[in-house]
Amino acid sequence: ETGVTQTPRHLVMGMTNKKSLKCEQHLGHNAMYWYKQSAKKPLELMFVYSLEERVENNSVPSRFSPECPNSSHLFLHLHTLQPEDSALYLCASSQVGLAGVGDTQYFGPGTRLTVL
Amino acid sequence: AQKVTQAQTEISVVEKEDVTLDCVYETRDTTYYLFWYKQPPSGELVFLIRRNSFDEQNEISGRYSWNFQKSTSSFNFTITASQVVDSAVYFCALGASNAGGTSYGKLTFGQGTILTVHP
Numbered sequence: 001e002t003g004v005t006q007t008p009r010h011l012v013m014g015m016t017n018k019k020s021l022k023c024e025q026h027l028g029h030n031a032m033y034w035y036k037q038s039a040k041k042p043l044e045l046m047f048v049y050s051l052e053e054r055v056e057n058n059s060v061p062s063r064f065s066p067e068c069p070n071s072s073h074l075f076l077h078l079h080t081l082q083p084e085d086s087a088l089y090l091c092a093s094s095q096v097g098l099a100g101v102g103d104t105q106y107f108g109p110g111t112r113l114t115v116l
Numbered sequence: 117a118q119k120v121t122q123a124q125t126e127i128s129v130v131e132k133e134d135v136t137l138d139c140v141y142e143t144r145d146t147t148y149y150l151f152w153y154k155q156p157p158s159g160e161l162v163f164l165i166r167r168n169s170f171d172e173q174n175e176i177s178g179r180y181s182w183n184f185q186k187s188t189s190s191f192n193f194t195i196t197a198s199q200v201v202d203s204a205v206y207f208c209a210l211g212a213s214n215a216g217g218t219s220y221g222k223l224t225f226g227q228g229t230i231l232t233v234h235p
Contacts, residue, residue: 031221043207043225056222088159094221102149102168102211103221107161 023091139208
């Protein structure tokens with residue numbers, strides 16, 4: 001299944017580095033999401049883009065900066081991260097319907113990020 | 117507010133046993149959707165099923181079956197004759213509009229249940 005792809009799959013970075021995570025969906029969807037999954041914590045929704053417009057930013061620190069240049073691509077730019085930002089970062093996409101409820105989200109394989 | 121509770125943190129079974137994963141949800145919406153996802157060690161969340169609040173029929177797909185009971189706000193997932201490949205973390209999720217509505221399908225996830233199937 002290659003509906004949603006993410007690169008890189010693994011990333012190790014120092015606290016002063018700048019890196020970007022990339023997500024691409026091949027499903028023709030119009031909404032894309034970034035989630036953070038830390039050990040022993042539930043999935044945390046970070047950002048949502050619907051029709052290329054950011055519609056949710058869940059109090060995420062400014063060291064995380066999303067970008068959605070078109071409906072198929074989503075980036076997460078990282079800079080001056082902290083060790084507690086080490087986690088699995090998951091991208092998802094969905095086709096937003098009129099009601100905005102019940103859309104199935106399809107996930108990518110995630111990027112395992114380690115901040116030293 | 118929406119809430120999903122998966123009370124079983126970890127379950128361990130031996131191959132060929134049946135296993136049921138529990139999911140209880142809370143919402144004030146009358147229209148909502150329930151989901152199950154599987155997360156194998158590779159990390160990707162794999163979509164398994166989506167049910168809407170108006171359809172209480174149980175569903176079976178191969179060795180998987182789902183029991184939706186509105187009266188108890190539960191959407192339980194049973195794996196029959198479990199296999200080692202079923203070992204994964206399973207997430208139940210609720211899609212509801214919440215107060216004010218959203219322009220996308222916001223999901224509330226449970227904490228997940230780690231299922232280990234031993235040979």
